[in-house]
Amino acid sequence: MPFDAIYDTPDEALLVLYANGDPAAAQELAARHLPRVLGFATRMLGGDRAEAEDVAQEAMLRLWRIAPDWRTGEAKVSTWLYRVVTNLCTDRLRGTKRRRAVGLDDAPDVADGAQSALAVMVENDRMTALNAALDLLPDRQRQAVVLRHIEGLSNPEIAEVMDIGVEAVESLTARGKRALAQAMAGRRAELGYNEEGS
Numbered sequence: 001m002p003f004d005a006i007y008d009t010p011d012e013a014l015l016v017l018y019a020n021g022d023p024a025a026a027q028e029l030a031a032r033h034l035p036r037v038l039g040f041a042t043r044m045l046g047g048d049r050a051e052a053e054d055v056a057q058e059a060m061l062r063l064w065r066i067a068p069d070w071r072t073g074e075a076k077v078s079t080w081l082y083r084v085v086t087n088l089c090t091d092r093l094r095g096t097k098r099r100r101a102v103g104l105d106d107a108p109d110v111a112d113g114a115q116s117a118l119a120v121m122v123e124n125d126r127m128t129a130l131n132a133a134l135d136l137l138p139d140r141q142r143q144a145v146v147l148r149h150i151e152g153l154s155n156p157e158i159a160e161v162m163d164i165g166v167e168a169v170e171s172l173t174a175r176g177k178r179a180l181a182q183a184m185a186g187r188r189a190e191l192g193y194n195e196e197g198s
Contacts, residue, residue, distance in 0.1 A: 011077035012070065019067035030060060033078060036151065037085055043146045044089035047131040051092060059084045075160070082153070082161040086143055093139065133183035141176035148173050 006014070006028050017025035037059055041052035059081055134142050140162070147158045148169075158169045 012072045015063070015067050015070050015077060016072070018064070019070065026064065029063070029077070033081055034060060036078075037081055040082065040146060040151055041085050041089055043131065043134060043150060044086070044143065045092065046135045047128070055085055055088045055092065058088055076157075079157055079160050082147065082151070082157075083163070086161060090139060129184065129187060130180075133180050136183050137176050137179055141172050141179065144169055144172035145176035145180065149177075 006024055009017070009025070009028070011029060011032065014025040014029050018029065034056060038052055038056040041055040041059075042049055045051045045055070062084055063077070063081060134146065137145065143162060144158055147153045147161060148155070153161070155166050155169045155173075158173075159166045162169065164172075
């Protein structure tokens with residue numbers, strides 16, 4: 001397959017190509033999914049980037065292992081990956097209830113002219129507060145809220161990932177949003193939000 005044609009190839013076809021020995025297909029799949037899988041795992045694990053990297057790597061390894069047996073049309077690659085990451089995160093959270101604070105080493109590097117130091121600090125504080133509020137939610141509510149409002153999945157996609165009905169997704173998401181709003185209440189000024197919400 002010509003190298004530039006790989007960008008237009010659907011995920012399932014790329015997985016079949018990888019199973020047949022095409023390394024470029026694996027590179028494209030990883031480029032498409034690894035950043036989102038890593039971000040999702042990081043949020044599910046309360047901001048623990050090291051644990052999230054382990055989860056993301058394990059999820060991709062599992063995808064490569066099942067590639068020869070993949071049945072096209074049964075599930076989307078992205079949905080399958082979110083389900084695997086959800087299960088891996090749940091297992092890790094059950095196995096260890098420790099939470100690690102975000103340290104200075106975890107703060108993102110800022111390119112010259114990108115944002116002021118104050119803007120970066122405010123954004124980091126907001127993300128830390130959001131992650132702390134997400135940590136207060138029960139696991140299933142946190143999963144539903146992150147998948148819907150951060151990862152941008154539709155309710156039917158979330159239902160497939162979580163193996164529940166669409167109505168249950170709507171209920172979990174609504175309860176999770178209410179709990180988040182309650183947890184964040186009274187912190188607007190502290191987090192640098194003005195009256196218009198920016």
